[in-house]
Amino acid sequence: MAKLLSCVLGPRLYRVYRERDSGRTQSSVPGTPAAITTSPAGSWESYYQPRALEKHADSILALASVLWSISYYSSPLAFFYLYRKGYLCMSKVVPFSHYAGTLLLLLAGVACLRGIGRWTNPHYIQFITILEETHRNNSPENKKQLSAYNFDFKSWPIDFHWEEPSSRKDSQRGLSHRGVSLLRTEPLHRGTADNFLNRVKKLPCQIASFLVAHTLGRRMLYPGSVYLLQKALMPMLLQGQARLVEEFNGRRAKLVACDGNEIDTMFIDRRGMSEPQGQKLVICCEGNAGFYEVGCLSTPLEAGYSVLGWNHPGFAGSTGVPFPQNEANAMDVVIQFAIHRLNFQPQDIVLYAWSIGGFTATWAAMSYPEISAVVLDASFDDLVPLALKVMPDSWRTLVTRTVRQHLNLNNAEQLCRYQGPVLLIRRTKDEIITTTVPDDIMSNRGNNLLLKLLQHRYPKIMGEESLRAVRQWLEASSQLEEASVYSRWEVDEDWCVSVLRSYQTEHGGDFPWSVGDDISADGQRQLALFLARKHLHNFEATHCTPLPPHEFQIPWKL
Template sequence: MAGWMWLRCILGPHLQRIHRSPNPSRLESSASALWSLSYYSSPLLLCYLYRKVLYNKMFFVSCVLTCISVFFLWKNSEYVQFVSILEETKQNHTPGNKPSSTIIYIFFLFSFLIVHSFGRRMLYPGSVRLLQKAMKSLLDQGRNKLVEEFDGQRNKLVACDGNEIDTMFVDRRRDRGENGQTLVICCEGNAGFYEIGCMNTPLEGGYSVLGWNHPGFVGSTGIPFPQNEANAMDVVIQFAVHKLGFQLSDIVIYAWSIGGFTASWAVMSYPEIQSLVLDASFDDLLPLALKVMPSNWRPLVQYTVRHYINLNNAEQLLKYQGPVLLIRRTRDEIITTADTEDIMSNRGNDLLLKLLQFRYPKIMTDEGIRVVRQWLAASNHIEEMSVYSGYEVDDDWCSSVLQSYQADRDVLFPWSVGEDMTLEGRRQLALFLARKYMRNFESTHCTPLPASEFHSPWRL
């Protein structure tokens, strides 16, 4: 009996068929479709694994780990019970012993396979070796330029997970400009590298700059999963403070696109950081993932994102009390959930609204949200100013109200300012704050940000 159960643990449950109910749920339909896909694609998967085995020196280790996992399955009473019920079902098909957990088993399996195969490569194409080889010449030129023209210092940092993080530091503290005393740490996009990425924007502005490449990108080891990303960001900040000699209050975090995840993690974890600038970033990965995946995969996408690649920038950002500037690309085609021309589907809007609603809940009531959305719908500077002037916003009055509140209380966010204010006053403050926290840049997602558009965030 024990030998039979050991064999079943090696081979795994043998699913004969998933019987659908008369009105199957979307989850059941998705699971059934995924099972069919896995069944008929298994020969290709086996061929792929066979080729990997021939060239992978870790095959022996994999075999050992497989034996260990089988042993624990064999010792797991719930799994043994599941296999027993499944075998009994083969002999006696009754409603009482149907293995209802099979759908969940397949669901979890496919979630794991998706994120560890094409999922993370879609999310971080810069980690794909083929792309890195194609860009090698361009990256080498960019790195050489940073070293030879800007006297850049290249360092390899070892994160707490053992990953090596490739960095480039340009020191401007000896220059006469005031900006050189501030260190801008840059967080690149999902196919960005410090050699040719957003690092050039603060460099042109005369700042000291520290760039780094994601785990698994050129020069860095590992895989760009969220925890690895956070570990990389952590060691970069530690390096800036303990080796380069900057104070946290002298550091600005600047991120482009998906770099907003590590940037928001940085300011959440190091609240003393001076300020944060997010360019073309989003509030949450999930709506963007749902946009590009089949609609009937929705439950699978939701589970996969939340459990493996939960890049919830807004959640982290709300834990930071310092100055923030959001830069929205008015023709952004990447972080929109609808047509490119629909500026209101830009997830940067949601990031702004969530931030303002958290920090100023008494101002951002339904009416406050409505007027800010009206302002966000403006696709150019003329339309933006038309909305702003239409509500007769008095900048001086708004500043004095906020300064007075801050001086009297000196409290952390969220503030209760606007609680005993007229509707007109709250409208003015809502638009004033929206304009201070967000700037528009009339461009597409991947256009490099000019140094003239890189500003320090507003502060009272």
């Protein structure tokens, strides 16, 4: 009966991975058959095959879950409609509660039938036995056996906790403060009375901002956290995860962040390969509807690097909701996992982010300055201009306040606090992070990210004349136009390198630099264009076009 109860309460099993080296996955539990068998044609049958009772019961429960999700999102409209029709009275609510209770009992009965179907399936019995044994003893051997299965990630044992002793060795890091250090955007008011009066005056606006951020705003900003979208993408995610595990020996792991959220990660180790780039770990930060299973992780993976992908809080196997604080906490435990469990030095870690993933990448670069380099693909400087673009103009004040208080993705401000090499990849046909029309390349917020970075690092070089020259270069939408602007100002790259190296030798490498103060306007323009070209590369594509592996490169370093 204990095994039957485990089958009723156990997770859904999606897939049994095939082994690459042996022709068959061997059973590790006595008395149970192999988890995977080959067909007469020699092809692999790697999807778990449920019995009829389990299959039909799963379909009913999945339909109930989708209907519940739809009713959740439509509940405000439904509530308003029922109120107008007079259905929200005691005489109507009481019978409805009886119907709801009966429905819950029926669903519980369906779950029990599903458990019976699993109980009669030796493949599921083998899986649940391994899962229970791993929860009792999370040894490497048990974990290796469990990694042959893909199932509901909420039942996956914890692999790494942010408070693990190994992650606390470096006391000077102050890890206890890592998850709570976001940049402030509004100054604190001085004086108790003034502070109290301001809070009272701002209370209605703050309530409105809170409601917008936690309902419409968060879901618009991170559509990948919406359950219905995840349900629609589930077959694609399962296929992508199977590819990472079966073809690249990917290792899945559950990390617990300081806020209690569980973060779903995938690691592919290339350190034993012949390619030298395999010694570098690329941590990938996905977009607002991206998952590591099918996201930007494939670019550095196919380029030969070791990679570590993770899903935002609330995406696929990760729990929580993707607010900036939770995002930073998740990124923090991912970095700690890479350093203390995967044994990569910070100097061997590269941060690669696509689109909205630039927020967590720049936060990590700011918080872990020893990290080797940062590559930002199709990212932006600040969320406010992009939010104002898609919302009515009459909402300008509310949108600005909501973003600043609850959804503040201030990438440029965070990136300017990083001292290492940076590469920005700008999509010349980007339709998402432009504020006017896709054809207007000068409205691409990647331009603002570049200019803010250069102005912070080289303030003496980036004067008015230099800014004008760099903007002319940014206006170019093709390599031919870029080269034309570059040659018009007769940029001498050897001279630029010698000037920068001379300053670095004399004053050190910490930004901001005062180089350019005693250089002519023509020399400053040359340096500005040289630095712009080293920090930004164009990619002729739209926002969601996958970046080819040959376009991924480590940023320039003096």
